[in-house]
Amino acid sequence: AQSVTQLDSHVSVSEGTPVLLRCNYSSSYSPSLFWYVQHPNKGLQLLLKYTSAATLVKGINGFEAEFKKSETSFHLTKPSAHMSDAAEYFCVVSDRAGGFKTIFGAGTRLFVKA
Amino acid sequence: EAQVTQNPRYLITVTGKKLTVTCSQNMNHEYMSWYRQDPGLGLRQIYYSMNVEVTDKGDVPEGYKVSRKEKRNFPLILESPSPNQTSLYFCASSPAAGTPEQFFGPGTRLTVL
Numbered sequence: 001a002q003s004v005t006q007l008d009s010h011v012s013v014s015e016g017t018p019v020l021l022r023c024n025y026s027s028s029y030s031p032s033l034f035w036y037v038q039h040p041n042k043g044l045q046l047l048l049k050y051t052s053a054a055t056l057v058k059g060i061n062g063f064e065a066e067f068k069k070s071e072t073s074f075h076l077t078k079p080s081a082h083m084s085d086a087a088e089y090f091c092v093v094s095d096r097a098g099g100f101k102t103i104f105g106a107g108t109r110l111f112v113k114a
Numbered sequence: 115e116a117q118v119t120q121n122p123r124y125l126i127t128v129t130g131k132k133l134t135v136t137c138s139q140n141m142n143h144e145y146m147s148w149y150r151q152d153p154g155l156g157l158r159q160i161y162y163s164m165n166v167e168v169t170d171k172g173d174v175p176e177g178y179k180v181s182r183k184e185k186r187n188f189p190l191i192l193e194s195p196s197p198n199q200t201s202l203y204f205c206a207s208s209p210a211a212g213t214p215e216q217f218f219g220p221g222t223r224l225t226v227l
Contacts (some may be wrong), residue, residue, distance in 0.1 A: 009154070034215065044204065044218040046155075090156055101172055102147065102216070104156040 001046045002027050002092050006105035006112075014113045019078040020106045023091030026072065033074045034092040035065055038107075044090070050074065062083070115184045116141045118219035126225045127195055135222050136147050137205030145208045146188040147172070147216065148180065150201040157204065163188055195226040 007022040025031060035047040048059025055067040065076045074091060091105040118139045127133055139146065149163040149172075159172030163182040177199055179191040188207075194198060202223050206216040 012189075044206075045183050045214060051217055065115050101162065102149075103151070103173075104158070106154060106156040 002031070002093050002095060002103045004091050004103050004105040006089075006091050006108045009106065010109050010111065012111040012113065013081045014070045015083055016080050018111065019076070019081045019085065021076040021089050021091075022076045023071055023076065023105060025073055025074060025091070027095050029095045031038050031093045031095040033065075033067060034074050034094075035059065035063070035074075036090045036092060037087050038090065039087045047057065047076070048088070081110075081112045083112050083114065086110055091100065116217070118205055118207055118217050120203075120219040120222050122222060123220060124223050126227065127200070128198055128227050130194050130218060133192050133195060133224075135192075135203060135205075135224070137188045137190065137219060138186050138203075139188075139207040139217070140186065141207060141209075141217065142185065143207035143217075144210045145216075146182065147206045148178070148188070148190045149204045149206065149209075150174065151221075152201050159201075160190070195224075197226050200224060200226045222226075 003026040005024045030052050033050040037045045037047050038044050047063050048057045048077045050057045050067045063078045088107045088109045090107050094102045121136045138160045144165045146224045148160040149157040151157045160178050161180040166185050169180050202221050204221050205219040208216045
């Protein structure tokens with residue numbers, strides 16, 4: 001069965017410092033993996049996706065994520081945080097074995113300090 | 115403009131009073147889905163539809179119904195709402211099952227008293 005674990009419910013960084021949001025997944029087959037961002041009182045926006053092509057995936061706003069099959073991880077990173085990055089981030093998995101269900105992680109709230 | 119629309123955006127109702135939340139997409143997407151979002155739980159899938167007349171249960175289908183009579187519409191029906199269905203609901207669509215990069219609607223905040 002599919003599952004997603006976001007290892008931190010809250011992450012706090014200073015502006016200009018790196019961001020690391022951690023995600024581990026469980027999937028029987030080659031999964032599709034995604035990161036979505038939700039700003040306060042807004043809908044969800046796709047940041048980036050992995051669908052069995054390059055393992056290092058670049059997304060919008062300077063974010064990237066690396067798919068590591070041996071570690072079943074898909075951590076999200078950004079070299080330098082901006083105030084506008086403060087939001088909630090969701091790691092998502094979906095695969096054929098799950099009948100195309102979509103499983104969201106519980107979310108990580110990112111705080112950015114000036 | 116390509117979009118997913120939901121109505122209403124906000125709804126306060128009472129226990130047991132049937133309600134429908136509509137969802138419509140104008141992108142000719144095959145796959146549509148409903149989620150509820152609760153603090154600390156992320157988004158949980160209620161139902162999804164891979165195409166017209168094809169629907170299936172997600173992780174939390176109890177207390178909800180859906181139908182997919184037309185490609186563009188995917189209404190969520192609560193036959194007898196209860197307070198534990200107070201939540202933020204999102205509809206989403208994607209071009210096809212198997213490539214579920216999803217486009218989300220703006221959300222419907224439902225309160226059941």
